[in-house]
Amino acid sequence: MNDVVKIPRRRFLARTLGAASALALAGCDRLSRTEWFPQVLASAEKLNAAAAHLVTSRKSMAQEFAESDLSSTFRSNGTADPETREYQAIAANAFADYRLQVGGLVEAPQRFSLADLRALPSRTQITRHDCVEGWSAIAKWKGTQFSALLAAVRPQAAARYVMFYCADPMEDDGTGFYYESVDMEDAYHPQTILAYDLNDALLPIANGAPIRLRVERQLGYKHAKYVMAIELVATFDSIAGGKGGYWEDQGYQWFAGI
Amino acid sequence: MPQALVSTPGDADYLYYRHTLPVRVMHWINVVALTILLMSGLQIFNAYPELHWGKSSYNGTPPLLEISARAGANGQMIGYTRILGREFDTTGVLGASRGADGTVVCAAFPSWATVPGTQWLAMARAWHFFFAWIIVINGLAFLAYAIFSRHLARDLAPTRSDLRSIGQSLKEHLRFRHPTGEEAKRYNVLQKLAYVVVIFGLLPLAVLMGFAMSPWLNSLLTGWVDLVGGRQSARTLHFIVAWLLVAFVLIHVFQVIVTGFWNNLRSMLTGRYRVQAEARHE
Numbered sequence: 001m002n003d004v005v006k007i008p009r010r011r012f013l014a015r016t017l018g019a020a021s022a023l024a025l026a027g028c029d030r031l032s033r034t035e036w037f038p039q040v041l042a043s044a045e046k047l048n049a050a051a052a053h054l055v056t057s058r059k060s061m062a063q064e065f066a067e068s069d070l071s072s073t074f075r076s077n078g079t080a081d082p083e084t085r086e087y088q089a090i091a092a093n094a095f096a097d098y099r100l101q102v103g104g105l106v107e108a109p110q111r112f113s114l115a116d117l118r119a120l121p122s123r124t125q126i127t128r129h130d131c132v133e134g135w136s137a138i139a140k141w142k143g144t145q146f147s148a149l150l151a152a153v154r155p156q157a158a159a160r161y162v163m164f165y166c167a168d169p170m171e172d173d174g175t176g177f178y179y180e181s182v183d184m185e186d187a188y189h190p191q192t193i194l195a196y197d198l199n200d201a202l203l204p205i206a207n208g209a210p211i212r213l214r215v216e217r218q219l220g221y222k223h224a225k226y227v228m229a230i231e232l233v234a235t236f237d238s239i240a241g242g243k244g245g246y247w248e249d250q251g252y253q254w255f256a257g258i
Numbered sequence: 259m260p261q262a263l264v265s266t267p268g269d270a271d272y273l274y275y276r277h278t279l280p281v282r283v284m285h286w287i288n289v290v291a292l293t294i295l296l297m298s299g300l301q302i303f304n305a306y307p308e309l310h311w312g313k314s315s316y317n318g319t320p321p322l323l324e325i326s327a328r329a330g331a332n333g334q335m336i337g338y339t340r341i342l343g344r345e346f347d348t349t350g351v352l353g354a355s356r357g358a359d360g361t362v363v364c365a366a367f368p369s370w371a372t373v374p375g376t377q378w379l380a381m382a383r384a385w386h387f388f389f390a391w392i393i394v395i396n397g398l399a400f401l402a403y404a405i406f407s408r409h410l411a412r413d414l415a416p417t418r419s420d421l422r423s424i425g426q427s428l429k430e431h432l433r434f435r436h437p438t439g440e441e442a443k444r445y446n447v448l449q450k451l452a453y454v455v456v457i458f459g460l461l462p463l464a465v466l467m468g469f470a471m472s473p474w475l476n477s478l479l480t481g482w483v484d485l486v487g488g489r490q491s492a493r494t495l496h497f498i499v500a501w502l503l504v505a506f507v508l509i510h511v512f513q514v515i516v517t518g519f520w521n522n523l524r525s526m527l528t529g530r531y532r533v534q535a536e537a538r539h540e
Contacts, residue, residue, distance in 0.1 A: 028294070028373045032381045041384040044391050052474045060477040063484075071316035128314060128489060130473045132379065134306030135315040136489050217474045251380035257474025258387070 038251070049255035058185055062216035065126040071137040074129070074198060076206035079168035079178065082226055087167040095210040100194075104163070104231035107154035114196065114210055121148040123193050131220040132252065141214050143195035147188050149230075155184070159232035162187045163239060164213055167226035170246055180224040181236050181244040181254075182215055191216040194227065219256035221247045269535050274443055276531035281409065284400045285526055291393040292503065294385055297373040299500055300366075301382035307366035309497055313488030322494060325366035327354040335362050390468065397461060413445055414454060420447040436517045439534055449513075456506050460499050467496035 031037040082088075090098050095114055103109035124142040146162075166178035186192055194211045196203050203209045208225025215222050222245070236242065241249025248254045277285075308321040315321075324340040325348070337353020339346045350356075355368035358375055369375040373385055404410035427447045430436065437446055445453070469475045470483045470492030486492050514522045518532075525531035 022370075025297075025370065025373070025375060028297075028385075029375050032374045032378070032385075038381065038384060041388040044384070044387040047391055048387060052472070056474065056477055061480065062473060062477050063481055065313065069313055069317075071314050072318055073316065075316065128473070128476075130471075130489065131306070132383075134302070134493060135308075136313065137316045138314045217477050219473060247380075251384070253383065253387075258468075258472035 045253045045255055048258050052257045062127055062191055065138050069138045074139045075137050080206045082168040098210050101229040102153050104233050105156040105159035106232050110153055117144045120144045125191055127216045129220055140199050141195040142197035143193035146192040155232050158234045161233050161236055163231040163233055164224040164227050165229040166224050167228050178246045180222055186215050217257055222256045271532055271535050273530040274533045275529050276525040277529045280403050282526055284396055287396045291389045294373055294389045296500055298382045298385035301372035304366045305379045309494040310490040312490050315490050325352050327364040335364055414450055416447050416450045423447055434516055460503055464499045467492045
């Protein structure tokens, strides 16, 4: 083969490859915006959840760390200070008027003050917080064992999920409040707590005061901050976007174990 | 490589059945899956464009790698990459680059290198996990096939005489002299070692470091992630392994081109590889 033939062929190949990859890329982006393709991709989430549950037990514990592993500061992500009048009012009073409302599919709906929550059995744990973005921070949390709270309100047999409704609006117009959900397995997990202390001090507003959820085997967005109300439900299909959480409604996985 | 011949060796060129159908199918599945995994992985990296060593990202030490952007004196965005404390201006590619519509976007990896092309972590994760399952299932299927068809023992495992000829093979590769004729029907020792390292080293390591980033799988066995230095180390290793795989692919494609692009491509599409007659008389 002589060079006269070779060079145009190489150039042709390179151009074809370039054009084909640009086309493939545009195709990927177009697929991402269809109705059906993300649903195909989302099938992997069910596999992720099934595989994760298959290899671990209900009580397998997230890693706990030593004081020497503590991060110098615990990063505040998402909302740092909910600007609603309601939240600012209870915050101004050091959350003395805060009442956590627990209802839904329970035998004994109740309202808990911070003192009530502190009176329930607590757990202290040094754990690593893994954000979906990729960063990790290690902190010491103390809070009400969620299983103790459940024992107080007595879930009905039909309850399958626990909804957490938060004080922080996610939209600029003050609507779209943050919310999250976990299943009963996570709700009863020993490390699932409603944290009121961070690193031996009161939980700061930037990190979710007066209480935030810790659900240690899942990514950060599951750990709802500024929890105002809890509801036990059989399904969350008709709540907000129907996907079980604020970020889930934006396309993030409900199973945030990976 | 099955021994079945398309035609018998003689003085003329002949087609040799080099790659079986399962190997060809699994190869091309890998091409698609690895490409998507890399590009969606880069989009996931863009959500937190730093790499750390240790259990957390806030342990008082600076990142090993950081890709970011800052405004220059004239307001233009300057993209920079800081590796082990040394900063490089990477405007145009890393940190700040032009998006599909031509506007400057501040993103670690540029639009043309990521899936999706614009900042969209949730969608990148969806792509990444879907194709992670594809490559794991494909890998397990390949492993089963390679063992039971003896592809592994016959074609991939280096023999003792292979290993003795590493030096010789290295010299030949560096001079771009590659086995031809009958010798080209089998993998050479460097080729075998490259495939074995990728199949049994890099790919399983990438999967394992993926598992190490999962908070749920961290609970599998207390402290197992510390064996590789912690979750942020696992993330760093996952990133490094991804680029080692890219390096492998670049060398692989280079070798494919210099040893007869169309012949190699045909053998991975139809299975048939042309063995040159004259070469056998050398």
